[in-house]
Structures are given as C-alpha cells and as structure tokens.
Amino acid sequence: MNNIQVFDHHSIEMNKYPRNDLKYRINDIVLITFFMNIEQLKKIIALYEEVYKHYNECKEYYFYFEFLFESNEKIKKTYSAKEIINLIKNIDFIISTERNNENLKKYFKRLPILDIILYFYLKNRLYFNELFQDLEKAKNAYFQGKNYSIKFYLPNDFYSYKQSNHYDALELFEIYTYSQFLLKNKIKKNLPLPKYLSD
Numbered sequence: 001m002n003n004i005q006v007f008d009h010h011s012i013e014m015n016k017y018p019r020n021d022l023k024y025r026i027n028d029i030v031l032i033t034f035f036m037n038i039e040q041l042k043k044i045i046a047l048y049e050e051v052y053k054h055y056n057e058c059k060e061y062y063f064y065f066e067f068l069f070e071s072n073e074k075i076k077k078t079y080s081a082k083e084i085i086n087l088i089k090n091i092d093f094i095i096s097t098e099r100n101n102e103n104l105k106k107y108f109k110r111l112p113i114l115d116i117i118l119y120f121y122l123k124n125r126l127y128f129n130e131l132f133q134d135l136e137k138a139k140n141a142y143f144q145g146k147n148y149s150i151k152f153y154l155p156n157d158f159y160s161y162k163q164s165n166h167y168d169a170l171e172l173f174e175i176y177t178y179s180q181f182l183l184k185n186k187i188k189k190n191l192p193l194p195k196y197l198s199d
Helices: 022-036 038-056 081-097 101-109 113-123 125-143 169-184
Strands: 003-007 012-013 061-066 074-080 147-151 162-168
Touching: 003 022, 003 081, 003 169, 012 038, 012 169, 022 038, 022 113, 022 125, 022 162, 022 169, 038 061, 038 113, 038 125, 061 081, 061 113, 081 101, 081 113, 125 147, 125 169, 162 169
Parallel strands: none
Antiparallel strands: 003 012, 061 074, 147 162
C-alpha cells in the first residue's frame, strides 16, 4: 500500500481519507474540497476588503472571477468594484426581505449564475477565513505538542443537510496534506454551487 508523507516520519495510507464511516465521510470530503481550492478561496476572502478600499478611495479596481463546474464547464467574468458592491447590496436586500426559499430560488434564476456564486462565496468569506486560520493553528499546535481541535460544520448556504464533526490538529493536517497530494496527481473536486442554484 502506498503511503503519503505528511511530515518527517509520519505518513498516512492513501485510502485513510475520506473515511468510510458516514459520521465522518461527508465532512472529510467537504474539507478536502475546500483545501483543494484554498488559493481561490483566499482570493475571495481578500476581495471584499479590496473592493471597498478601492471604491472608497475612488480608485478603479477589477476582479477576474472564474468558476469551474463539476462537469468541468468554466464560466468567467471581470467585475468592477462598483459592480461587486451593488451585487452584494441587492442580494442582501432580497435575502433580508424574502424568507421563502422557493421564492429566493425563483429570484436567483433571473440573475447571472456567476453573480450568485460570487455573492455566496463572499457572504461566507469569514467562514472560510476561520477554517484556514484553524488549519495554521492546528499545524503550529501539533508541532508544539499542544492540543488543538475544531468543530467543523457544513456551510448552510452550500449544503442542505446539517452535519458537524470535531477534528484534532493531526487530522486537519493529514486531510490538508491528502488534498494537496490529490492536486499534485491532477485529481480535483471543484467547489460546490450555492444550494439555491440546485434544481
């Protein structure tokens, strides 16, 4: 059985993750997916502050956004700072006034799909930022011999089912390493669509 080197003398079997136990499997897969797409998510995390900074300073700012579907179909668009701010304001208003999910889905069907995708990833930027900070804290804690764990839950805007699990520092580090191993071997799971776009 081939092993994946995590660090020094610690390695994991290639089939360790995602675990077969349904209690962990879904969360393992979601974590692997997010870690596989960490660079794209970090750009989205930084985007929010950049947009408002440039807009308030009356400076031009453009963001090139592309999204790859599970079918490997790619859509892309370049947004100005003003377009992103208006997008956020308009959808925030609709969500705050419309509580019916079916009506929200109908509203979203009238919008460009990439606008909806960008909005929900921006809306969840703090969730992703916290996850990536937890990964760094887990790495540091493990090498310092300290205990560290997180409660990982599925983001509600992307998944209809609720599930959460605790992960200790070593598990997080292992899953991250596994996700990067898959990427190096040209295996990638694309980011999920917001659940409001599902049929």
